Amino acid sequence: MKANTPYRFIFAGGGTGGHLYPALAVAQAIRAQKPDAKILFVGAKNKIEERVVPEYGFNFKPIWISGFSRKINLSNLLFPVKLAVAAFQSLSIVIKHKPRVAVGSGAYVSGPVIWASSLLGSKIILLEQNSYPGVTNRMLDKKADEIHITFEESKKYFRDQSKLILSGNPVRIDLRLKDKNDAKKKFSLDVSKKVLLVLGGSGGAKSINEIVAQNINELSKSGVQILWQTGKFYFDSYKNLESADVKIFPFIDDMSSAYSACEVVLARSGATTIAEVAQLGLPTVFVPSANVAANHQFMNAKALKIAGAAELIEDKNLKDEFLPVINEIFKNEVRRENMKKNITAFAKPDAAKEIAARAIRLAEII
Numbered sequence: 159m160k161a162n163t164p165y166r167f168i169f170a171g172g173g174t175g176g177h178l179y180p181a182l183a184v185a186q187a188i189r190a191q192k193p194d195a196k197i198l199f200v201g202a203k204n205k206i207e208e209r210v211v212p213e214y215g216f217n218f219k220p221i222w223i224s225g226f227s228r229k230i231n232l233s234n235l236l237f238p239v240k241l242a243v244a245a246f247q248s249l250s251i252v253i254k255h256k257p258r259v260a261v262g263s264g265a266y267v268s269g270p271v272i273w274a275s276s277l278l279g280s281k282i283i284l285l286e287q288n289s290y291p292g293v294t295n296r297m298l299d300k301k302a303d304e305i306h307i308t309f310e311e312s313k314k315y316f317r318d319q320s321k322l323i324l325s326g327n328p329v330r331i332d333l334r335l336k337d338k339n340d341a342k343k344k345f346s347l348d349v350s351k352k353v354l355l356v357l358g359g360s361g362g363a364k365s366i367n368e369i370v371a372q373n374i375n376e377l378s379k380s381g382v383q384i385l386w387q388t389g390k391f392y393f394d395s396y397k398n399l400e401s402a403d404v405k406i407f408p409f410i411d412d413m414s415s416a417y418s419a420c421e422v423v424l425a426r427s428g429a430t431t432i433a434e435v436a437q438l439g440l441p442t443v444f445v446p447s448a449n450v451a452a453n454h455q456f457m458n459a460k461a462l463k464i465a466g467a468a469e470l471i472e473d474k475n476l477k478d479e480f481l482p483v484i485n486e487i488f489k490n491e492v493r494r495e496n497m498k499k500n501i502t503a504f505a506k507p508d509a510a511k512e513i514a515a516r517a518i519r520l521a522e523i524i
Contacts, residue, residue, distance in 0.1 A: 164258050164521045165195035168251075168280070169216075170271035171263030172199075172207030175360045176430045180285050180510075181263035182214055183328035187514035190331065198255050200248065200271045206360050207267075213411070221247040223267050241270065248274035258521035259283060264292045276301040281520040283513070287327050287429035290452035291315045303520060306513050308429050311457070325513055326506025327433035334414050335438055341418035345385055345405050352488055353383045355420035360409060362389015363426050366445055369476045370424070371396060376481055378403045382488055385410075385419055421494065422487055427459035427470075436467075436505040441497040443469040443483060445476065467500035 169185055172178045181199070188195050201207030203220035211218040223244035248270040252260075260275030262268035263285040276282055282302045284295050289309040299305060299316050306325040307313065313322055339349040347353055354377065358366045367388055377384060384404045388396050393408035400406045410416045417423070417438050425431045427444035435442045444462065446455035462468035469487065471479045487493060 163194060163196060165192045165518065166255065166257045166259075167195060167197045167517065167521065168255055168257035168260045168271065168275060169197065169199045169263065170201070170260065170268040171265050171285070172201035172267055173205050173265040175206055175210075176287060176428045177263050177265040177268075178207050178210060179330055179430050180287055180328040180433075181261060182211070182216075183330045183510040184261060184285070184513050184517065185216060186214070186331045187328070187510040188517060191511075191514055192518055196255070198251070198257070200251060200267070202267045205267075210411075219251050221251075221267065221270065223270065244270040245274065249277070252278050252280070259517050261285065261517065262295070262298060263287075264295050266294055269294050269298065272298050272301065281523065283517055283520070285328070285513070286312055287433075288312070288450075288454050289429075289457055290450075290454040304516060306509075308433070309458070323516075326509035327429050328510035328513060329430075329433050329437050329507070331510060332414065333417075333434060333437070336414055336418040338418055341415045344412075344415050345419055347383050347385065347405060347419060348403075351381050351383050351403070352422075353385050353420040354484065354488075355416055355423045355425075356384060356386040357423065357425040357431065358387065358389050358392075359426055359428060359431075360389060362387075362392040363445070363447065364392070365473045365476055366424065366426070367392050367396060369480045371399060373481050373484075374399060374404060377484070380485060380488070382484075385416060387416075422484070424484070427455040427462075429458065432458055432462070432504070433506070433509075436501050436503075437507050439498040439502045439505075441468075441487060441494045442501065443471060443487065445471050445473060448473055462501065462504065465500055465503070466496060467504060468497060 169181045171181045185197050199211045199216050199218045221244045223240050252274045257280045260280040261283045262272040284302045284305045286295050286307045289311040305321045306323050308327040342349045356370050386406045387410045390408045423440050423442040427446045444459035446459050459470045463470040
């Protein structure tokens with residue numbers, strides 16, 4: 159590859175899969191359209207991006223950064239120092255990589271990288287997955303050339319409306335449905351029984367894990383198997399519950415197989431999960447996290463419930479509603495088919511491809 163290729167991109171974002179996977183989706187689409195593109199990811203050390211990015215065949219550079227805790231925390235005393243170090247590291251990385259375009263997908267780690275890239279003349283694209291934009295993207299919006307949003311409701315939170323493009327949330331290009339029986343066999347599940355896929359994000363969801371653990375026996379009696387991603391923080395607490403009907407993992411890398419194996423999904427209503435189940439047309443019960451800004455997960459799930467595209471159970475109602483709702487959906491095939499049809503209306507399968515094309519055009523501007 160020539161050193162002066164215009165197709166040089168830097169991606170910054172991570173901490174959670176919700177911030178990382180949309181960026182990976184755009185990077186994959188750029189690589190598909192421009193195989194000679196030079197793509198570098200920058201993220202925090204010991205976070206999901208450090209492990210996952212190399213698995214997707216992209217180069218990764220860590221910087222020393224962490225978020226500012228909203229609670230009183232001694233680690234917050236180090237925040238100014240970390241921010242200064244991360245800014246210096248980001249400048250060094252950007253000087254060496256010379257990106258034409260920098261893509262920030264939210265979270266604290268994108269702040270210093272996008273700042274450094276803007277300072278050195280890169281075009282800036284921001285990806286906003288949630289209806290209520292994160293603080294980092296709101297702080298960086300002045301530096302952006304384009305801001306790609308997932309929800310119409312996000313528009314009111316940004317100052318320059320001319321930069322906003324309602325693109326949808328990019329989904330990994332390798333995410334697809336496989337043969338259901340083959341997928342069940344991959345996880346050592348019985349092909350004759352239905353499967354509930356339980357997801358709580360890369361870190362896990364306390365309330366979801368607890369309600370599933372409390373109802374394992376009842377679900378098994380009704381013929382439902384469980385494919386359970388507990389999250390890394392909860393795996394040790396629940397791994398002893400594994401059985402022939404319950405397969406437990408801290409994290410599932412092969413989500414195509416996991417989605418393909420299930421009849422119903424139980425998950426938080428983060429933007430990435432919504433985008434993935436919508437694209438694949440999966441009946442889903444959402445349990446929104448209450449610990450998010452502006453309660454955006456609840457608003458996301460409520461819109462889907464009103465459209466008949468998903469079911470919604472709030473944390474506070476899990477004890478009373480979980481088992482009746484899950485059992486009814488598994489027993490009612492007509493309802494599952496209607497949920498599949500309705501949720502696909504929310505899919506934007508070309509989001510990654512369209513954002514990649516715009517990033518490529520920005521890279522070509524001299």
